[in-house]
Amino acid sequence: MRLEVMNGGKAGNSVTTASASNSSNISKLNGFNNKQFDGIKLDKDFIANLPVRLVEDEVLKVIKENEVCIIIGETGSGKSTQIPQICLDAGLHKCPTTGVEKKIIVTQPRRIAASALAKRVASERNVKTGTEVGFKFRFENVTSNETKLIYATDGILLADAMKDPFLTDYSMVIIDEAHERGLSSDTLLMILKILNRKKEKIGNELSLRIVIMSATVEAEKFSKFFNNAKIFAIEGRTYETKLFYLSRPNLQEGNMVSMCVDCVLQLDKEEPVEHDFLVFLPGFEEINSAVKLTAQRSKEKGLTLIAFPLYASLSLARQAQIYQKQSKLRKVIYATNIAETSITIPGIRVVIDSGKVRQKEFVHDLKYDKLVTVNVSQAQAMQRAGRAGRENAGKCYRLYSLEEYNKMLKMPVPEVLRSNLTSVILTFLKIGMKQTKSMSWLDSPSKDKIMAAMRQLKEYDLITKLPDKGYACSERGNIVSEFPIDPVLCLLLFKAEKNRCLVEAITILAFLSSDPVFTNDSGDLEDKKADEARRKFSCNEGDLARMLSIYSFYKSFKKNKNTSLKGDLHRYGLNEVRLGTVFKVRKQINTLCLNLQLKMESCGQDLLPLRKSVAEAWPYNLCLFDPEINGYRLASDKKTICKVHPTSCLAGVRAHAIVFSSMMETTERYAKDVTLVDPSWFKHIS
Numbered sequence: 001m002r003l004e005v006m007n008g009g010k011a012g013n014s015v016t017t018a019s020a021s022n023s024s025n026i027s028k029l030n031g032f033n034n035k036q037f038d039g040i041k042l043d044k045d046f047i048a049n050l051p052v053r054l055v056e057d058e059v060l061k062v063i064k065e066n067e068v069c070i071i072i073g074e075t076g077s078g079k080s081t082q083i084p085q086i087c088l089d090a091g092l093h094k095c096p097t098t099g100v101e102k103k104i105i106v107t108q109p110r111r112i113a114a115s116a117l118a119k120r121v122a123s124e125r126n127v128k129t130g131t132e133v134g135f136k137f138r139f140e141n142v143t144s145n146e147t148k149l150i151y152a153t154d155g156i157l158l159a160d161a162m163k164d165p166f167l168t169d170y171s172m173v174i175i176d177e178a179h180e181r182g183l184s185s186d187t188l189l190m191i192l193k194i195l196n197r198k199k200e201k202i203g204n205e206l207s208l209r210i211v212i213m214s215a216t217v218e219a220e221k222f223s224k225f226f227n228n229a230k231i232f233a234i235e236g237r238t239y240e241t242k243l244f245y246l247s248r249p250n251l252q253e254g255n256m257v258s259m260c261v262d263c264v265l266q267l268d269k270e271e272p273v274e275h276d277f278l279v280f281l282p283g284f285e286e287i288n289s290a291v292k293l294t295a296q297r298s299k300e301k302g303l304t305l306i307a308f309p310l311y312a313s314l315s316l317a318r319q320a321q322i323y324q325k326q327s328k329l330r331k332v333i334y335a336t337n338i339a340e341t342s343i344t345i346p347g348i349r350v351v352i353d354s355g356k357v358r359q360k361e362f363v364h365d366l367k368y369d370k371l372v373t374v375n376v377s378q379a380q381a382m383q384r385a386g387r388a389g390r391e392n393a394g395k396c397y398r399l400y401s402l403e404e405y406n407k408m409l410k411m412p413v414p415e416v417l418r419s420n421l422t423s424v425i426l427t428f429l430k431i432g433m434k435q436t437k438s439m440s441w442l443d444s445p446s447k448d449k450i451m452a453a454m455r456q457l458k459e460y461d462l463i464t465k466l467p468d469k470g471y472a473c474s475e476r477g478n479i480v481s482e483f484p485i486d487p488v489l490c491l492l493l494f495k496a497e498k499n500r501c502l503v504e505a506i507t508i509l510a511f512l513s514s515d516p517v518f519t520n521d522s523g524d525l526e527d528k529k530a531d532e533a534r535r536k537f538s539c540n541e542g543d544l545a546r547m548l549s550i551y552s553f554y555k556s557f558k559k560n561k562n563t564s565l566k567g568d569l570h571r572y573g574l575n576e577v578r579l580g581t582v583f584k585v586r587k588q589i590n591t592l593c594l595n596l597q598l599k600m601e602s603c604g605q606d607l608l609p610l611r612k613s614v615a616e617a618w619p620y621n622l623c624l625f626d627p628e629i630n631g632y633r634l635a636s637d638k639k640t641i642c643k644v645h646p647t648s649c650l651a652g653v654r655a656h657a658i659v660f661s662s663m664m665e666t667t668e669r670y671a672k673d674v675t676l677v678d679p680s681w682f683k684h685i686s
């Protein structure tokens with residue numbers, strides 16, 4: 001198939017004010033040739049000519065003079081790597097009033113960006129990562145006492161804020177890629193605003209600087225939110241990215257994978273072999289298919305293409321493969337939106353954008369999350385295009401027409417508007433807010449949704465009414481807010497403690513808050529092998545029971561030092577890295593339960609108490625089998641029908657009643673991680 005494309009101009013061109021166009025410097029800087037450090041090539045002139053560096057003094061002045069400011073600049077202009085260094089070199093890691101040494105923290109929506117940026121900045125400063133510059137995310141802390149500049153995921157800073165809302169360890173917080181509007185970064189901004197207001201009230205002097213950065217942020221909205229904070233725009237981009245669109249609207253939605261692979265094969269004929277490709281697809285299923293198809297087609301045609309997957313649940317080691325230089329081979333990386341912001345992958349000169357992204361949406365009426373595939377926003381499309389043209393001029397092929405692009409939303413829908421609000425509200429109450437009315441939202445969810453979340457929190461006994469006015473976290477709510485898991489999932493702990501099976505519940509929660517452990521999910525094994533593995537561990541009681549048997553299998557292998565854990569687990573169709581994560585999460589939950597002095601009891605082989613606990617914790621997730629439709633109906637809303645997910649132990653079993661842990665909607669609605677229950681148990685559950 002010949003892909004018809006039309007030239008659509010260049011990426012960017014949206015900002016004005018401090019002009020720093022350096023295009024005249026670029027031709028002589030092609031290629032990095034100065035110095036090699038940590039495997040990354042650096043060029044001092046190149047850095048000095050980044051648009052941010054050309055207006056360095058103005059940037060610093062704005063940051064110094066304003067407690068809160070918003071900085072916007074094109075992709076690749078040097079925001080994420082240079083602004084934190086400018087601040088560090090100016091001593092802004094010290095408390096502005098007392099001069100005490102603190103830290104600057106820069107938040108990123110994703111782990112891969114946090115670690116890549118820290119490594120890049122450490123290299124630029126000629127220091128080892130983890131000394132002056134480090135990074136932090138769940139289960140990974142590459143910082144030390146010396147660290148003054150930390151790149152971290154926004155979830156990590158949010159966890160810090162829950163413990164210390166005044167963030168006293170930091171002199172400065174930089175929220176990068178604010179346009180993404182993830183739940184953690186929005187919640188953080190709301191906490192920072194409250195913090196600011198509180199400081200004003202108690203007459204505190206300047207102690208924490210806040211900088212909000214993005215290429216595409218809705219600057220005015222953020223400015224208004226922070227009391228008309230100063231906006232500073234940096235003009236200029238390093239290299240051009242030429243945009244191409246389909247000449248006609250894309251009507252082949254179901255054919256996204258083959259369309260992307262066709263595009264890769266076609267461009268392979270046109271582009272020099274040293275130009276690597278980055279292809280954006282919505283999820284790991286499409287990515288694994290695309291990697292396989294590319295390998296197959298490349299072999300058939302004798303092409304020199306090597307394809308890599310990139311998505312969040314891949315191990316960090318496999319993610320890092322994308323950075324390896326491939327001599328005489330063209331690297332083609334198929335990625336989710338994990339590669340959309342902040343990262344620079346050396347060698348990428350061409351981006352192919354399917355225009356789709358997969359995201360979670362909460363169905364408020366029925367109280368479950370569904371996964372949907374939607375069009376990206378224009379802001380996301382711009383970020384994707386921005387991954388080319390970082391070391392040299394680049395190209396971006398959009399697999400949609402200009403007309404389709406113009407119909408896309410300008411900005412992504414903020415996660416707070418499509419999420420269950422229970423955890424956000426719990427966070428607010430935890431930091432001392434008493435009323436939903438006084439919570440400031442960047443985009444306020446509807447009153448109905450806020451009220452529904454409050455009802456759910458009350459129902460689950462996570463909040464209590466205060467004698468005067470408003471609410472506070474209940475004892476149970478305080479406990480739940482300590483856990484790194486969804487509050488609703490957490491309810492299982494309390495029911496299990498009562499039913500004397502907390503040990504089992506902890507293991508299950510560790511599995512439910514980690515990625516699936518069967519290897520085909522990471523593309524390592526054929527589906528057939530993973531299916532075999534699933535059958536091997538299958539349990540009549542359902543998928544949560546299967547998790548327990550996988551866990552004890554893993555533990556016994558781990559104990560046996562004579563065997564090769566990796567080889568054995570692989571043979572059994574299990575992913576060692578993911579099981580390792582489950583192990584760590586389990587340890588974390590276990591420690592929290594011990595600290596809280598919960599009764600650590602096990603139900604042993606008899607899983608009845610555990611199944612009852614599941615029924616009591618998630619009664620809304622009860623589904624009853626309907627032979628007429630050969631499927632299930634949600635007990636709380638009979639119109640809602642679903643199937644058991646094909647990867648479940650109970651797929652194909654006509655069980656009378658089941659409770660699911662999550663629901664997934666693709667072309668069909670699937671109950672996932674299901675447990676066999678008895679409908680009579682529900683009569684006693686309020």
Ligand SMILES: Nc1ncnc2c1ncn2[C@@H]1O[C@H](COP(=O)(O)OP(=O)(O)OP(=O)(O)O)[C@@H](O)[C@H]1O
Nearest residue numbers: 075076077078079080081082120215342344390391
């Ligand atoms: N890990 C890296 N390897 C090679 N070059 C890099 C790396 N990180 C950054 N660069 C170079 O530094 C430039 C500036 O990167 P930086 O991430 O600071 O820009 P940015 O304005 O934050 O971009 P974005 O908005 O896309 O995140 C990039 O265009 C790239 O040329």
